[in-house]
Amino acid sequence: MSASSRSHHPKAKPGYGKRSVPDQRPPCEGGFALLPERERHIAGYVDALPEGAAMDIKSLARSQPLYGQMAVGSALRALGVAGHLRHVRCLSGEGGQVRWVTRTFWSRVARDNEWWDAFLAAEERRSAPQETAAPPPPWGHAVPAASEAPASVPAQPPIAAVPQQRTAEPEPEPEPEATVDRPSPAFLVLARLGRTDSRLALSAADCAALEQVAAEWFARGVDADYLTRVLTAGLPASVDSPFGFVRRRLHDKIPPRLPAAAPAVPGTPVRRLIVECTECGVPGRPEAFRDGLCRPCRQLGRV
Template sequence: MATENLSPALHAPASSRPYAKAKPGYGKRCAPDQRPPRNDDFALLPERERYIAGYVDRLPDGAAMDIKSLAKNLPLYGQMAVAGALKALGVAGHLRHVRCLAGGGDQIRWVTRTFWSRTAHDNEWWDAFLTAEGSGSAPEAVAIASAAVASASSAEAETPSPSLSPSPSGSLAPSTAPPESAPAAPADLAVPQQRTPESAQEQHSPAYLALAQLGRSEPRLTLSATDCAVLEGLAGAWLARGVNTDYLTHALTSGLPDRVDTPVGFIRRRLVDKIPPRLPAAPTPSAPGIHGRRLMVECTECGAPGRPEALPDGLCLPCRTPAPEIDSDTAPNSALGEPLAERDIRALVGNLRDLLRVD
């Protein structure tokens, strides 16, 4: 019996064929929302694109997606053909080249990845996906949330259920009686109210505690509880400007005179005169990159980076705009308007030197 051939194109190499593996962080990344593989996934594409798409679809995540590596493992096509096929697959909605930040701390670097989708998507879907990928709201957050839900459900499943006891009618009913090991307390037995000591109820600020400790480190600056409460606001202004209690204690106890008649007045004067300046807030360090973006799409043709919405079909504006056709018969070959074959090369070079000569 004759078997109908649904795809006249050549079959892509098997997945067991050796492939080039990209560096850690680079290479192929599978996009979500893909249907299961079928024999007619790329039936609408031309023969070359169908062959290369079948090979790329079988590559695992992390495989090299640069033109040289693909052309080395595809014997039927060279680098120019592979580059043209990748551009066509990007226009068809199967792939996008992106440049994103990877790593952490001082090891942040830009890496190039290729997001591949067996199912073709339009520009709106790619823009939404890449924007969410760049903002960090991605499938990792969904996976963490689902894992938390699963752990919560498993913990709930491990909770022991109430025991069943036979009811008077003979059926099993959940037992609501308390266990024998925990007898109920008599209702008339009143539990006396526990009183908290007064020292535990008092909660003082760090400024108050620092002032109270001055007398123990320097007897000449011994303060009473009333004095600490009066000076607490001035000492709190120091801590509000970013200094700690050790800095405050050192500033108040250094360079003391031989005799301090009124410690409260002396400390008040120092708190007012030696208050530290208010430092400006440190700017939040932003991640390196263009405008702090963590993901930018690269043009499939020339590699120019940009926002996802600025590169529809994965192409920048110059690569999407066709070059104007020039009529070789009517267009002049130079400013002189003479054909190239009829020019005097030496005279032309001499004229160029005269134009470039600085007076």
């Protein structure tokens, strides 16, 4: 694996990308010797990448010359089953400035499901915000007792009226500029899917029909890049109906609402970490996954 190819590998956006798990053993020659050739090559490449490197299939396929997107996607799924990685969605930020980000936790050593479950549970606890006492609102301040109040408050002199004062004539408001209807972010994501992957080319009517559903993703804190990755991840060799395929994914993989938008339930902790299936990308609780796969994908035996 050449150092030059790794040096050109892109960084992920802040909060996204590769995250190495703790207690890693030092890298050694032949550390992935038991893996098949393709997985061994991708594992070695990923292992040498720095923290925060982009882990999406397109970036990995573009930065190393041996394998394309489909092969890279299959290799990542196999590495998840082998215990080297987990894809997760994490809440990043505090208060009303939170958003979902996608991270890939990487382990040089193959870990079993129990280890990953314990690690992800600890990672969620670690990322939970610390409770701090909020300052009292200005209307909640105590009123000082009579003995503590100032002895006297000097009266303000009356403001003398200015004789024959004229009120300035209000300036005429400018004419409103003509506005051009601009496509919404949701519409633009749908319209650009065909350029990202020709198998998901949608017509203008298709985009308009799906726009409202896609807009709900933005209302739940995701951005255009995130939505595009979810819709284009793990595509089959051919898509007979791009409209039906995208509609199904928009409904099936929509993330949960952000805590700021959901009513707080006393005694119910807010989940700040959700695992993604390494095959289909569907989110869920860590304990619902085995070998990084959701139940339907395990039953189908896709790897």
